[in-house]
Amino acid sequence: MKITAIKSYMTCFGSRPRVLVKIETDEGLYGWGEAYNHGPDRSIPPIVDYIFEMIQGEDPRRIEYIMLKLYQQFRFPPGAMGLAAFSAVDHALWDISGKAANLPVYMLLGGSVRDRVRVYAHFGGNDGVEAAEQAAALNEKWGFTAFKTGPYKISPDASRWGRVCSEAARYFEGIRVNSPEDWEFAFDAHAKIFEPIKALQLANALAPYDPLFYEEPLRPEYIPAWARLRSQMQVPLATGESLYGRWEFLDLIAAQGADIIQPDVCVCGGLLEMRKIAAIAEAHYVTVAPHNPMGPLATAVNLHFAAATPNFSILEYLLPGDNQWLDEPYLPKDGYLELRSDRPGLGVEVDEKLVSQDAYLHWQRTCPVRPDGSTGYI
Numbered sequence: 562m563k564i565t566a567i568k569s570y571m572t573c574f575g576s577r578p579r580v581l582v583k584i585e586t587d588e589g590l591y592g593w594g595e596a597y598n599h600g601p602d603r604s605i606p607p608i609v610d611y612i613f614e615m616i617q618g619e620d621p622r623r624i625e626y627i628m629l630k631l632y633q634q635f636r637f638p639p640g641a642m643g644l645a646a647f648s649a650v651d652h653a654l655w656d657i658s659g660k661a662a663n664l665p666v667y668m669l670l671g672g673s674v675r676d677r678v679r680v681y682a683h684f685g686g687n688d689g690v691e692a693a694e695q696a697a698a699l700n701e702k703w704g705f706t707a708f709k710t711g712p713y714k715i716s717p718d719a720s721r722w723g724r725v726c727s728e729a730a731r732y733f734e735g736i737r738v739n740s741p742e743d744w745e746f747a748f749d750a751h752a753k754i755f756e757p758i759k760a761l762q763l764a765n766a767l768a769p770y771d772p773l774f775y776e777e778p779l780r781p782e783y784i785p786a787w788a789r790l791r792s793q794m795q796v797p798l799a800t801g802e803s804l805y806g807r808w809e810f811l812d813l814i815a816a817q818g819a820d821i822i823q824p825d826v827c828v829c830g831g832l833l834e835m836r837k838i839a840a841i842a843e844a845h846y847v848t849v850a851p852h853n854p855m856g857p858l859a860t861a862v863n864l865h866f867a868a869a870t871p872n873f874s875i876l877e878y879l880l881p882g883d884n885q886w887l888d889e890p891y892l893p894k895d896g897y898l899e900l901r902s903d904r905p906g907l908g909v910e911v912d913e914k915l916v917s918q919d920a921y922l923h924w925q926r927t928c929p930v931r932p933d934g935s936t937g938y939i
C-alpha cells in the first residue's frame with residue numbers, strides 16, 4: 562500500500578475554522594485527520610502539500626517511520642503550525658491503518674483498557690444558581706456529571722485581585738450547593754495570571770469546594786514556577802494545552818509541575834506522540850485529561866487514545882451541534898462515549914463533498930485592555 566495523495570479542506574466547527582486532511586492510497590483506502598486552529602489557519606494547507614512531497618509513495622501503516630521522517634526532514638522544530646499539520650497527517654495514517662486491519666484504532670494501540678470514555682462539558686452562568694441550572698440541563702439530556710467553567714466573575718485585568726478571588730469562591734459555592742454532591746467541576750483560568758502568588762490565591766479560594774482540577778493559571782514557559790505553585794496548592798493542578806512534544810512534557814512532569822497533563826492530539830504531533838507523552842506521565846503517576854475544544858473528528862481520535870491509555874482520566878468534549886460533515890459523531894450517553902468495536906479505523910466518516918465547499922471563517926484572539934492601556938492575556 563502506498564500514499565498517492567494528501568488533500569486539505571477548510572471547513573468550520575461552531576464559530577471557528579477547521580482544517581481537515583485526507584490521505585489517499587493506491588488500494589482505495591483513505592484516512593482523515595483534523596488540525597488545530599492556532600491561526601493563521603490558511604497556512605496549514607501549504608504545509609500539508611509540503612509534507613506530501615516527503616511521504617509520497619510511503620506505506621501509510623509505517624506510522625512511526627513516517628513521523629520520524631517528518632521530524633528529521635524538517636530538521637528544525639516544526640512549531641505550532643507545523644505540528645498542527647503533523648497531527649492531522651498522523652490521525653489520517655491511523656485511520657487508514659485501522660481500516661486496513663479491519664480493526665478500530667484502539668485495537669492497534671494494544672486494545673481497550675476501558676469499555677467507555679468519560680467526558681466533561683463546558684458550562685457557565687451569571688451566578689452559581691444559573692450555572693447549576695445549565696449543568697442540570699446538560700445532565701438531563703446527555704448524562705454529564707463533570708463540567709468545566711471559568712473562575713472569573715469580574716474582570717481579572719481591571720479589578721482588585723482579592724475581589725476576583727472572593728467572587729470566584731462565591732460562584733463555586735453557589736454551584737456546589739445547587740448541584741448533586743457527586744458532580745465534579747473544573748475551573749480553567751486560561752493562563753491569564755502572570756504572578757504565581759495570584760494563581761495560588763485563586764486556587765486557595767476555590768479549594769474549599771473541591772474542584773476536579775484547576776487548569777492553566779500560568780503561562781507555560783517557566784516550568785519552575787509550575788513546580789513551586791503545585792507544591793503549595795491543595796487542589797489538582799492541570800496544564801499542557803500550550804505544550805508540544807514529549808520533551809516539553811517531560812520537563813514539566815520531571816519538575817513535578819502538574820497533577821494532570823492536558824496534551825492536545827491536534828497540537829502535539831498526533832496520536833503517536835500523545836501516547837509517548839502519556840507513557841512518560843504514567844511512569845510519574847500523572848494522569849491525562851486531553852485538551853479537546855475541537856471538532857467531532859478530533860473527538861474520535863481522542864476516544865481511541867482514551868480507550869487504550871491506562872492513565873487517562875477524562876476527556877474535554879464539545880457537543881457537535883448542527884455539524885453535518887461527519888456521518889455519526891460520537892455522542893455521550895450517561896456522560897460517556899461508547900466504543901465502536903464494529904467500525905474500523907476512527908469509526909467515523911467525513912462528507913467530502915460537503916467539506917469541499919470552502920467554509921473558512923476568519924477567527925483571531927483578542928487581548929483585554931487594562932485600565933492603564935496595556936494588554937493582558939485572553
